[in-house]
Each structure stands twice: as structure tokens, then as C-alpha cells.
Amino acid sequence: MRPLLASLPLLALLGGCSYLPTWDSLPTVTGEKVLGFVTPYRVEVVQGNVLTKEMVARVKPGMPKAQVRDLLGSPLLTDVFHESRWDYVFTIRRQGTAYQQRLVVATFDGDKLKELTVPDDLPAENDFVAAINTFKPDRKQPKLELSEAERGALPPPKKSAEAAPTAAAEGPAPGRTYPPLDAKTGTGS
Template sequence: MGLIFAASASLVACGSLNGASTSIASIVTPYKIDIVQGNFVSQEQAAAVTPGMSRVQVRDILGTPLLSSIFHADRWDYVFTFKRQGLAPQARKVTVFFKDDALERIEADALPTEAEFVASLDSGRQAGKVPVLEMPPESLTAAPAPIKTVEPTPLPPLPASYPPLEPVAR
């Protein structure tokens, strides 16, 4: 009888521990890194691309396309995604169309400027407290201590001949 009571008590204890660990796990969330994938294209880059440019010129400005297909040889796709914990994912697409190796047109989602994109990378992050300098500024401008030079000691002379790398056959 005592054995049955001990077994049922341990099962009840396991169930309550499981419920406690689940409630703790729902409070604590793991850290998830920011995920940046693809080619970021800014407003400035898209504005610099003009019809009539060659493929090489477009590649110099926008970078290598993320997607280029043999089935769509006259089309390059630049896809960019940015995922950050707690924020909605950002996704942008820029498509470049060529005709006879010259840029015909460019189609793009609303693109941010470079400054706006850099500001979005830092949004939501709290700046830490700036550490206090441990060395007073006067000592930073003071004359440095003289450097002590040490004369190198000469190495022993090398042997006149080295032993053979392979055993000598006799």
C-alpha cells in the first residue's frame, strides 16, 4: 500500500514540476539573432541606374544579383530580407530588365535611403552606458616612457652539412 502511495505521489510531483517549467519557459524567451539575407539596394543605388547602361555597369552599382536564371536571361532579381526578433520581417525586391545587353527598365519596391536603413538597424536597441575612462586625460598626453632596446643575441652557426632526408642504401 505504501509503495502505491509513493508512486502516485511521485507522478503528481512530476506533473506539477512540468507545469512549473512550462510557465517559466513561457516567460523566458531565447535570444534570436538578426538575420539579413540577400542584396540591400538603396534609393541612391536605384537612382544611379539609368536605362541604356550595360550589364557590367549595373552590376558595379547594384552588385551581383541574387537571382539570375537561364530561363530569364534578360532579368536580374535583387531580393533582400531582414528578420529581427519582436519586429515584422522586412522584404524588398528589385528587378532589373535588359534588352540586347542594355538596361531597359527597373522595377522596385519602396526602397529606403542608406541613412534610413542604417537607422533601422539600430532601432529598438538600447545604448549601453558609456564606460568611464580609468586613466586621467593628463596622463594620456604625458610623455611616453622611454623604450628600452635589447640587443639580439646571435644564433649558433648552422652545421656545414645536413643529414640525408632518405636513408642511404648500401
């Protein structure tokens, strides 16, 4: 009788397994959710150079390599076998935003810029910031500053009837001694 009673919890546990999804029906971890209900944390990955329309507009054919590097930054990829080509690759993967990848290619003739190949979807700076902004617009943002009308409506600070004496007039608090700041002269300078 005892072995039968001891095996009842095991049988109940095995009977509950029929309610679990089968191995073939489980979603993959690469999807948005694991097991259909858990959303894993995804690490924010930003790689490469952020280039905007404003930055690329400053670069003109005929500029030396050093000036292009000053305006666009160091390229992510430089090929030893193709020294005349610089690849500016940018990728960003953030939770809550779409995956972004862009490639800007600078081609040189000797030390001078020959051509800058720019993708059509290269955003302006404001568009780029808006694309990666994950703050919800419906959330109320805290107010950081008062307007002039609000400042004027504030009551003036209360003045106490007995003005507190200043610390400089009294000197240091009784019973406190401080070591000299400079061991040789006893002064701070």
C-alpha cells in the same frame, strides 16, 4: 505496507501533472515564446543584396548589364528562361527587429537596362542602418575619445629623477644569445 509507501511518491508525481497545461493550450514554437516563458535564440539570417535609395539612384536606363552589376552587385536570382530579368532580393531576420524583405527587379532589352522596378519602402542608407540597429538608446555608450579641453586638463607625464638607460646603449641583456636571422650571412636581409 512497504508497497504503499513506495507508491506514494509516484502518486504525488502523477497528481502534480494536473497543474501542467494541456496539449491544446501549449503555444507553438514559431511564436515569440515556447511554453509561454522561454524565448529561444533565433539565428540571424541575412540573404541577398542590400540596396538603398542612393545605390538605385545611380542606375539609369540604357546602362549595360556589366555597369548595372558593378553598381548594384550580382543579382540573387537570374532565370535561365528569362535572361532579360534580374531579381535583387533582400531579406533579413534578426532577433529584436522586424522581418524585412525587399525586391528590386531589373529588366533588360538585350544588353541595355530597360527598367528598374523599385519598391516604395526602399530605405536610404542611414534609415537602413537605424532599422537594423538593435542597441538600446537608453544604454550609455562608452566614451572613446577625449575632447581638447579634457586633454589639456590632464597632468603632464612624470619624469623620473634617474633616466632609465635605453636598451640600444646597453646592448643585449647579458647571458642571452640569439641565432642569426639568415643562416648563410648571419644578417636579417
